[in-house]
Amino acid sequence: MRLLPAFLAVLMMLSGPAIAEVPEVYDFDTRAEEQRYQQLISELRCPKCQNQNIADSNAPISKDMRDEVYRMMQDGASNEQIVGALVDRFGEFVQYKPPVDNRTILLWAFPAIATIGGFLIVAGVVWRARKREDEPPLSAEDRARAEQILASQSDKADRR
Template sequence: MVRQVLLVVLLSFSSLASAAIDTYQFKDDATRERFQSLSTELRCPKCQNQNIADSNSPIAKDLRDELYRMLENGADDEQVIDFMVTRYGEFVLYRPRMSEQTYLLWYGPAALLLIGVIVVLLISGKRKKTEPGKPDGNLSDAEKQRLDQILKQEQNK
């Protein structure tokens, strides 16, 4: 009796595990490879940092089904991506396209790096001009003489 209950429990768990796996029949290997490539390039709208191939959310399943349907109907990669972007926005792409909305995303890090390099060069340039322990060039002759006297007094102590 215990064996039969255990067998029923194990079989019910195994059916749940197999239910999460999508199986699609493709007409050729090229379509299968395109499906796998596109499903890893498209981000799940619900899962913040998972592609639709790895996500178990219902929306990701719907997107995989839609991707399969479009590929089976002969849509090329660009048409599939255009459809997904139209429906879900640029967020669905891991590598957003170059457009007016994404200029900051593409060029922002380079601009910040350039600004950082300029600031570092300006700060280091100012430090080279006024090294500690050396008088800077803005002192008058009387001030330079007074400074020399103070330095000699300090050395004699």
């Protein structure tokens, strides 16, 4: 009987980490509002987790961002205003799809540039290969000179 309180104390200490974090519950007036919220939090990136959206992240900053999205939605902010406020606060990194502007045009254009460049390289290789096929064969004089060079090389190899 004297061990029972100690046993219960150890059991309580071990069960502490097993208590899961309760997910936040937000009240929405309509199903469309809830879907809008889900869409917004799935399109915003967690600044701490790098490549995880704030909907899936357990980081405290993601929870703060979800709370901010919910609060701004309740205040009547548009999607652009919500995303704009979070970009102002955390930087453009939080957007999975950065806007097309002077600073990001290369980011958006790079796949097309790389594809066109690859096609040009392949076309150049094919063009060179076809050009080589069209070259005339060696003249009799060039052929005799090449045979002479090869013969002198084979003589040197035989002497070794």
